[in-house]
Amino acid sequence: MLEAGFAARLGSLLPSDRFFTDPVDCYAYAYDNTRKIFPPDAVVFPVTALEVQAVVRLCIEYGTPLTPRGRGTGTSGGSLPEQGGVVLSLERMLRIVTVDPTNRVIVAEPGVINQSVQDAAKSHGFFWPPDPSSAGYSSIGGNLATSAGGPHAVKYGTTRDHVLGLKAVTGGGEIIRTGCYTTKGVVGYDLTRLLIGSEGTLAVITEATLKLTPLPQARGGITAHYRDLASCAAAIVQVMALPQTPSALEFLDSGSLDLIRSRYPDMLPAGARAMLMIEVDGAESYVPEACAAVIFACANEGLIQAEETADAAALWRARKTLSPLLRDIAPKKINEDVVVPVSALPEFLDGLARLSSKYEVANVNFGHAGNGNIHVNLLVDPALPDEMSRAATCLNEIFDLVINLNGTLSGEHGVGSEKRAYIGKEIDAATLTLMKQIKRVFDPNNILNPGKLFP
Known part of the structure; x- marks a missing residue:
């Protein structure tokens, strides 16, 4: 519950259509893709940096928690207002401030949808490489908060590699x-890269200068089907x-293929x-040679077939249906986006199969294999306490396996609240202490997204 004085002053900063306190209006900002619910006491919708600043300063004065939020598409709980207080929704900061093809730059506010940036860049022959599967509805601010990646990160990198300034x-x-x-620019500390991936715990991003990349002349698509996981x-x-x-290299396990068959029964070979x-991309003259080299590299004893595909778009559509289809198996998925070195993928995938069998937990895996970034989905029923307990133990051992293979616990989803209990597996005590000190410098009153990231 907000103090009356605080609510009155907050209401004076913004018009009534950009300030919600009714629990019904606020409920849409109580959850994200984790399906957990933490209702805020208020939601505000600034449209300028000065309005953001005024809200932040008021929350400092009253010690009120403030949770920055984009479109709420995250899977790690990063935008959940766990401590109540105010949600700072940036969804109405929608200006593309500058489109500058000469300098290969777009300047955009945080509420702009990823796809809108792509559309604005495409008309000038460019694109912005970060392409999460949620590109059609996730915001630039959200992409910055977690340094989002996507299928094409294997060649082009993640959000952090494509931002010049903030x-x-x-x-x-x-x-x-x-x-x-x-x-080029090396004046002072690189605070840009520090803020990207900080999940709204240090500062609220109000504008981003994005670095564009020329669209490739041509693309080629290849599918390779295998009899067994080890060969793949x-x-x-x-x-x-x-x-x-390759510009993209996506992996799908047997569970993923069964889900695709349920929707597209004739798309895949029966024994796969x-x-x-x-996907490969580049100059017109380069793509055929690259496709041939990739097909040759795919060959081993477990290969059923590897070929260029005429309808790559249909395959990508099928790939993007996987996450929603997981609920056909179980009502809840524990979704993790771990990363291991590519050379360790055979050992990691074998270990995943062993652990899911050991703990009798359904498991479907797919993801950006070119980066070693596998989306692990443990599929469970929250109504079965024993199953949830087994899944928790299984997940803990999966994280231990990742760290033992010199991997990381999150490639693009972030830590938020879902992974904070585990980050001590990856980050040593001295480094965690330094991170907390940085948090205090940026946010001395601990009002910004309090409780996130750290155990």
């Missing part, structure tokens, strides 16, 4: 600018050893138990 409001209520407008994993290592780096979806 404007933001710190948890201390100050407006700051980081980075620069040019692709070995092929991933072979493909990634090529000098011709694992699959790779591979």
Whole structure:
């Protein structure tokens, strides 16, 4: 419950259509893709950096928690207002401020949808490489908060690699600018890369200068089907050893293929138990040579067939249906986005199969294998306490396996609240202490997204 004085002053900062306190209106901002619910006491919708600053400063004065939020598509609980207080929704900060093809730059506010940036860039022959599966409805601010990736990160990198500078409001209520407008710049500390991936715990990003990349002249698509998981994993290592780096390399296990067959029964060979979806891009003259090299690298004893595909778009549509279809197996998925070195993928995938069998937990895996980024989905029924307990133990051992293989617990979803209990497995005590000190410098009153990231 907000203090009356605080609510009155908050209401004076914004018009009534950009300030909600009715629990019914606020409920839509109580959850994200984790399906957990934490109702805020109020939701505000700033449209300028100065309005963001005014809200932050008021929350500092009253010690009120403030949770920045994009479109609520995250899977790690990063935008959940766990401690109540105010949700700062950036969804109405929708301006594309500058489209500058000469300097390969777009300047955009945090509420702009990823796809809108792609559309604006495409008309000038460019694209912005971060392409999460939620690109059609996730916001630039959300992409920045978790350094989102996507299928094409294997060649082009994640969000952090494609941002030149930011404007933001710190948890201390100050407006700051980081980075620069040019692709070269080494003046001062790199605060841009610090803020990207910080999940709204240090500052509220109000504007981003995005670095664009020329669209490739041509693309080629390849599918490779395997009789067994081990053969598929070995092929991933072979493909990634090529000098011709694929622009996307997606892995789907047997559970994923069964889900696709349920929707598209004639799309896949009957004996396929694992699959790779591979894309190459570049100059018109380069693509045929690259496709041939990839097909050759896919060959091993477990290969059923590897071929160029005429309808790559249909395959990508099938790939994007996987997450929703998981609920056909169980009512809840424990969704993790771990990463291991590509060379460790065979051992990791074998370990996953062993652990899911050991704990009798249904498991479907797919993801961006070219980065070693596998989306692990443990499928469970919350109404069965024993199953939930087994899944928790299984997940803990999966994380131990990831760390033992020199991997990381999150590639693109972030820590939020879902992974915070585990980050001590990856980050040592001294480093965690330094991170907490940085948090206090940016947010001395601990009002910005309190409780996230750290155990």
